[in-house]
Amino acid sequence: VKPVLSFWFDFASTYSYLSAMRIDDLADQAGVTVDWRPFLLGPVFKAQGWMTSPFNLYPARGANMWRDMERTCADMGLPLLRPDPFPQMSLLAARVALVGRQAGWGPAFGRAVFAAEFGEGRRIDDPALLATLVKAAGGDGADALDKAATGPVKAALKAATDEAMTLGVFGAPTFVTPDGELFWGNDRLEQALRWVGKSAST
Amino acid sequence: VKPVLSFWFDFASTYSYLSAMRIDDLADQAGVTVDWRPFLLGPVFKAQGWMTSPFNLYPARGANMWRDMERTCADMGLPLLRPDPFPQMSLLAARVALVGRQAGWGPAFGRAVFAAEFGEGRRIDDPALLATLVKAAGGDGADALDKAATGPVKAALKAATDEAMTLGVFGAPTFVTPDGELFWGNDRLEQALRWVGKSAST
Numbered sequence: 001v002k003p004v005l006s007f008w009f010d011f012a013s014t015y016s017y018l019s020a021m022r023i024d025d026l027a028d029q030a031g032v033t034v035d036w037r038p039f040l041l042g043p044v045f046k047a048q049g050w051m052t053s054p055f056n057l058y059p060a061r062g063a064n065m066w067r068d069m070e071r072t073c074a075d076m077g078l079p080l081l082r083p084d085p086f087p088q089m090s091l092l093a094a095r096v097a098l099v100g101r102q103a104g105w106g107p108a109f110g111r112a113v114f115a116a117e118f119g120e121g122r123r124i125d126d127p128a129l130l131a132t133l134v135k136a137a138g139g140d141g142a143d144a145l146d147k148a149a150t151g152p153v154k155a156a157l158k159a160a161t162d163e164a165m166t167l168g169v170f171g172a173p174t175f176v177t178p179d180g181e182l183f184w185g186n187d188r189l190e191q192a193l194r195w196v197g198k199s200a201s202t
Numbered sequence: 203v204k205p206v207l208s209f210w211f212d213f214a215s216t217y218s219y220l221s222a223m224r225i226d227d228l229a230d231q232a233g234v235t236v237d238w239r240p241f242l243l244g245p246v247f248k249a250q251g252w253m254t255s256p257f258n259l260y261p262a263r264g265a266n267m268w269r270d271m272e273r274t275c276a277d278m279g280l281p282l283l284r285p286d287p288f289p290q291m292s293l294l295a296a297r298v299a300l301v302g303r304q305a306g307w308g309p310a311f312g313r314a315v316f317a318a319e320f321g322e323g324r325r326i327d328d329p330a331l332l333a334t335l336v337k338a339a340g341g342d343g344a345d346a347l348d349k350a351a352t353g354p355v356k357a358a359l360k361a362a363t364d365e366a367m368t369l370g371v372f373g374a375p376t377f378v379t380p381d382g383e384l385f386w387g388n389d390r391l392e393q394a395l396r397w398v399g400k401s402a403s404t
Contacts (some may be wrong), residue, residue: 048260048262058250058372060250060370060371060372061372061373063370064370064372064384064386067383067384068385068386068390071383071393071397072393075393168262168265168266169262170260170262170263170266171263181269181273182266182269183270184266184270185389187387187389188270191273191274191277195273
């Protein structure tokens with residue numbers, strides 16, 4: 001049985017895009033399974049006293065983040081087009097992703113949402129777009145959107161966000177290993193995978 | 203003539219320690235000269251509304267930073283011992299480093315301060331320790347501390363901090379290239395060096 005790395009992400013998060021587009025390949029090479037865990041950064045930021053993204057609250061940090069994204073996407077060969085507004089409302093996409101987590105098309109849907117949002121600059125609060133992306137990921141778009149609007153799925157997203165905070169997650173992406181090590185940021189993905197490999201072999 | 207990468211650092215900054223211990227070797231391999239630029243994060247953080255380190259203001263971020271430092275120092279083979287208090291008062295060390303920048307022992311002194319502070323957990327506001335580190339770096343300890351207390355050196359540190367803010371520096375370490383590209387964080391050191399190499403060859 002392969003060890004599992006939990007990939008905590010919010011669809012509104014720019015650096016989660018970078019991880020989403022490479023995590024499954026890197027994990028496959030490392031012999032690790034990825035559990036895609038959507039959650040909402042909003043409540044996490046509110047607990048830190050921030051009512052919006054710190055990249056909007058601190059302009060120098062925001063300017064650097066976008067320039068850093070431009071340079072890093074160029075290095076990775078990834079397209080980058082800023083969605084408007086930033087951050088995007090990721091609530092509906094996160095609920096749909098939870099439906100996909102049960103149904104098995106969660107990772108493919110996750111990559112498709114990030115690619116549409118940050119590669120093409122599209123709005124991810126558009127149910128029609130999300131239905132199309134579910135279908136492309138191998139699911140049933142209308143059915144997934146119906147399920148996403150139900151109480152159990154709404155409650156599951158709230159529970160996931162609470163779980164993230166309990167784990168100590170304060171930003172995205174965050175990678176959590178089976179033995180509870182927390183790695184924050186796309187820059188730590190390789191280190192997190194090495195950690196899982198070492199722990200699994202001891 | 204080798205191109206120059208400016209290395210903006212505050213002696214109180216944990217991640218600046220990681221860069222300080224590797225930047226000169228990496229730059230040498232890349233054919234780049236490093237300009238060690240001490241400045242003070244305090245006024246930079248105050249401009250963002252923070253009266254102390256964000257790692258103290260946001261406990262989950264602080265806990266992650268220390269754990270991340272432990273893991274990364276272990277990977278790099280660097281010792282890590284937390285100084286008390288954190289952050290350390292870096293004013294005097296920064297002034298002495300400016301004296302060393304003129305005299306030529308700035309980088310060796312910089313490495314020695316970071317190693318004492320984060321490798322041995324020592325207080326860097328101790329003039330006797332700083333005099334010893336100046337001597338080990340090839341300077342005259344008593345003379346350097348005398349010079350550090352003069353008006354021109356105090357003014358030079360204020361000017362450096364203003365210059366950093368004008369450049370858009372909001373944290374440390376930050377690397378600034380000859381063509382004005384700003385790279386924030388120890389994780390971006392390699393990318394910054396590649397940028398300088400590309401710009402210099404075109």
